[in-house]
Amino acid sequence: MAGTDQTKADVSQGENAPAIILVQPQLGENIGTASRAMLNFGLSDLRLVSPRDGWPNDRARAAASGADVVIDNARLVSRTEEAVADLDYVIATTARTRDMVKPVLTPETAAAKLREVIGSGRRAGIIFGPERTGLTNDDVVLADAVLMVPVNPAFASLNLAQAVLLIGYEWFKAADRTPAEQIDYLQTRPATKEELLGFFEHLEGELDRFGFLKPPEKRPSMVRNLRNLFQRATMTEQEVRTMRGVVAALTRRVPKGEGPEG
């Protein structure tokens, strides 16, 4: 039975994230780019089942672009069964449906399941097949569920590292607390309504002085339109000051540098 305390205690790394298991990967470069994609999203437990060109592999290290911690700690095994033996929950990635009755998950649902399994103290992993052929049915059978990435059916070939990337991304996203949309106000802050009104009155006062807000019966709607434009821009305090400077500069009697006032 997988997942005994004994087995778990032997696993020193990646305890809180799923293992990535590459079955018979062909190109060292793909192992490297997959390692990089793993580390981009906080995954570091890589297991290699009989990589075609042996292990370690210089091309893998070069393509990892600095994700050495993944390469250095990769575990080499000869059979998929060995790679999954200490895991409690395994997902198999496939590009096509198989003649097997098994739950088929989207990457997003798979990530939620992985968070659930790992959150309850169990261990999980995701297996990926060789580049050209994908996983054999004998490997898929070892999994609790199948994962298929939704892609353009007319052009569906994802490479190995891209598949790892998308699943890592969903895994990371499932716990990420980045707000869906945010504005960074840097050294400034949104303008208060008082500051905004001060600017409006400054602007409108100058426009009155220059005879722009005429005839009088049109003035209310012209003012409304102008205020609405600036309102919509959700200006910062800094921007309000800038605009007041703009108005002040434009209303100087003589342009800067062209007269004694310059």
Next chain:
Amino acid sequence: MAGTDQTKADVSQGENAPAIILVQPQLGENIGTASRAMLNFGLSDLRLVSPRDGWPNDRARAAASGADVVIDNARLVSRTEEAVADLDYVIATTARTRDMVKPVLTPETAAAKLREVIGSGRRAGIIFGPERTGLTNDDVVLADAVLMVPVNPAFASLNLAQAVLLIGYEWFKAADRTPAEQIDYLQTRPATKEELLGFFEHLEGELDRFGFLKPPEKRPSMVRNLRNLFQRATMTEQEVRTMRGVVAALTRRVPKGEGPEG
């Protein structure tokens, strides 16, 4: 003003999907892998702003792995302003925050915004900077919003094609109707409770006959445990028949091939 009917009528492809704009991409290979990632998720309107090694580029075509439709229709321009002129809504991708007050979106929120903009008949695009340096602030200013991919802060370098891939994936997913979890019952269907009960009674009858369900006071809980196990497997009609075959085979008086019954 961008987005006049005149301008829109000139755009023959990708009318219903955002344009991908690569500003001064350095490596042809990255243009190719980005093209492939685009087509994986149904994007085909590629615009190149002054690619370092010129255009067309053989390495780009090779790396596109068959996404020729994207490469063949790529539009070459010399300035970012030209690339976005016919668009109504533009998102700039960056890896770091900028000294600019602008909404910062996750890929998921960006995809929702893009669907909204394009769904209302307007045109949208996403700009990506050169591999090493990213977009200049002058390019970011052209955008309505900024997109940052949430990544492991300790290892945050995403390559160009990977950034395109993740955004394409979210774009595609935003309209994808794949169920979060499904089981394909292939040629079969879930077993009815009647079929399941037929199997239970068959199995239990044979176990009684072989004296397994003893002593009698333990029988009810033994039966419950067995039924529960098979219940949990949510068997198909086919699997129920298989299991009845298994029970029948195991209860033959003489193993197949070892006697006259074989």
